[in-house]
Amino acid sequence: xxxxxxxxxxxxxxxxxxxxxxxxxxxxxxxxxxxxxxxxxxxxxxxxxxxxxxxxxxxxxxxxxxxxxxxxxxxxxxxxxxxxxxxxxxxxxxxxxxxxxxxxxxxxxxxxxxxxxxxxxxxxxxxxxxxxxxxxxxxxxxxxxxxxxxxxxxxxxxxxxxxxxxxxxxxxxxxxxxxxxxxxxxxxxxxxxxxxxxxxxxxxxxxxxxxxxxxxxxxxxxxxxxxxxxxxxxxx
Numbered sequence: 001x002x003x004x005x006x007x008x009x010x011x012x013x014x015x016x017x018x019x020x021x022x023x024x025x026x027x028x029x030x031x032x033x034x035x036x037x038x039x040x041x042x043x044x045x046x047x048x049x050x051x052x053x054x055x056x057x058x059x060x061x062x063x064x065x066x067x068x069x070x071x072x073x074x075x076x077x078x079x080x081x082x083x084x085x086x087x088x089x090x091x092x093x094x095x096x097x098x099x100x101x102x103x104x105x106x107x108x109x110x111x112x113x114x115x116x117x118x119x120x121x122x123x124x125x126x127x128x129x130x131x132x133x134x135x136x137x138x139x140x141x142x143x144x145x146x147x148x149x150x151x152x153x154x155x156x157x158x159x160x161x162x163x164x165x166x167x168x169x170x171x172x173x174x175x176x177x178x179x180x181x182x183x184x185x186x187x188x189x190x191x192x193x194x195x196x197x198x199x200x201x202x203x204x205x206x207x208x209x210x211x212x213x214x215x216x217x218x219x220x221x222x223x224x225x226x227x228x229x230x231x232x233x234x235x236x
Contacts, residue, residue: 021157024048028097036104041097048093077182096156103152111148114141154213158206165205166198 024044032040064070072078118138125131141148178184 036101036108038097038101041100042094045090045093045097049090075180077180081182092160096160099156100153103156104149107149107152111145150213154210157213158209161209162202162206165201169194169198 027047028041028044030040031043064072115138118134118141122131122134122138125134173188173190174185176184176186176188
């Protein structure tokens with residue numbers, strides 16, 4: 001595999017990272033036993049950990065044992081910061097799970113509150129015509145339940161993938177570690193291309209991912225029921 005050209009590794013990395021989120025999302029969905037719980041999502045992270053153990057522990061150890069040139073210099077700084085990178089990756093994955101659950105619960109609470117308010121309005125309304133109007137509003141609102149529950153969740157991926165490169169870039173502007181000295185900070189003022197590029201990337205990423213999430217949410221929404229046929233008028 002080491003004989004592959006550099007661009008081949010770029011393509012493989014893009015394919016791997018590009019398919020990671022859809023695959024783990026589907027896997028977590030299949031492992032979920034009850035809607036609204038995160039057991040399936042946590043199980044999917046566990047499976048990722050097992051895969052990481054094989055791909056990121058077993059294989060590197062074998063390669064280091066087989067090739068003396070691949071043996072590292074086990075410096076404390078390298079071990080600590082490499083371990084921190086793994087911790088950050090795991091925290092990010094777990095936070096996505098909890099963000100999705102919290103967003104759904106928030107939307108569900110707001111939805112239930114609105115349903116309760118409309119139901120109370122129906123019971124308190126003495127005018128039959130207005131009462132029927134509120135009932136129709138309640139029915140239409142309840143039909144959009146799945147879409148409403150996704151109203152916050154659809155922002156999670158766009159915001160994360162806009163925020164991550166921004167933090168990455170800002171961090172690289174001030175943190176310039178040296179060999180043996182990880183705490184070397186120095187502000188490097190970028191050209192105007194950098195903030196403009198960050199803006200374009202952030203906006204583009206947000207719009208692309210938001211469009212995808214909104215499309216998925218609309219697919220989950222039930223189709224509207226056809227209107228009931230009006231009874232024939234008397235004497236017709």
